[in-house]
Amino acid sequence: MLLNQYKFIDLTHTLSPNIPTWTGSCGFHLEIKRDYDQMFRVQQIKMHASAGTHIDAPSHLIPEGKSIADIPIEHLISPACIVDVSKKADSDYEVLPEDLTLYEREFGKIEARSFVILATGWHRFFSNPEKYRNLDKEGKMHFPALSKDAAKILCGRDVSGIGIDTLSPDCSDMDYRVHRLLLGAGKYIIENIADTSAMPPKGGFVIALPLKGSASTEAPVRIIGLIPKHSLG
Numbered sequence: 001m002l003l004n005q006y007k008f009i010d011l012t013h014t015l016s017p018n019i020p021t022w023t024g025s026c027g028f029h030l031e032i033k034r035d036y037d038q039m040f041r042v043q044q045i046k047m048h049a050s051a052g053t054h055i056d057a058p059s060h061l062i063p064e065g066k067s068i069a070d071i072p073i074e075h076l077i078s079p080a081c082i083v084d085v086s087k088k089a090d091s092d093y094e095v096l097p098e099d100l101t102l103y104e105r106e107f108g109k110i111e112a113r114s115f116v117i118l119a120t121g122w123h124r125f126f127s128n129p130e131k132y133r134n135l136d137k138e139g140k141m142h143f144p145a146l147s148k149d150a151a152k153i154l155c156g157r158d159v160s161g162i163g164i165d166t167l168s169p170d171c172s173d174m175d176y177r178v179h180r181l182l183l184g185a186g187k188y189i190i191e192n193i194a195d196t197s198a199m200p201p202k203g204g205f206v207i208a209l210p211l212k213g214s215a216s217t218e219a220p221v222r223i224i225g226l227i228p229k230h231s232l233g
């Protein structure tokens with residue numbers, strides 16, 4: 001069995017009312033519309049499309065860009081490259097071209113159609129929304145992000161998309177330059193990825209399946225890592 005060759009790992013945060021969100025408002029609420037006394041418990045989900053681990057489609061920013069439902073499924077099942085900068089990433093760190101050079105020197109070139117995850121270690125604060133959003137006195141958030149030059153390199157590698165374990169690859173004072181570059185190039189972005197430390201830097205895969213709304217620009221996603229068992233030793 002092909003699937004026996006892989007260990008599966010959930011790279012998705014669990015949704016709850018208390019998760020950190022971009023605006024700080026409640027990110028996820030389940031309303032009970034009917035209960036067991038009427039046989040079934042029926043719930044209505046109230047959430048921001050961008051709550052928790054979620055995907056931004058190109059149409060999030062580009063009016064004529066692909067919506068969630070337009071992203072080919074082949075682009076959502078990808079070889080995974082995990083660029084781990086967690087040892088040096090402080091709250092103002094930007095992943096630099098040098099980080100990609102170091103990665104490629106050790107693990108080989110980032111191939112087209114890969115999904116590149118920037119593992120900054122910030123996921124560990126997800127259960128502490130105040131720390132995860134990390135507002136300064138001016139109301140700006142601080143968490144590790146991606147530099148414009150490194151984003152350009154990743155576009156040049158023709159990746160399917162990029163992911164990060166923070167609220168965004170752009171910090172709140174960055175003019176959304178990374179979003180503009182990546183979504184403008186038809187790539188997608190997955191934000192609030194959970195702990196990827198069990199994933200190999202290269203050789204694993206991810207399956208990232210969003211809720212499929214026809215005109216959706218963002219959607220919650222369940223992202224699963226596949227680790228080849230032979231790489232586990």
Ligand SMILES: [Zn+2]
Nearest residue numbers: 056168189191
């Ligand atoms: Zn975004």
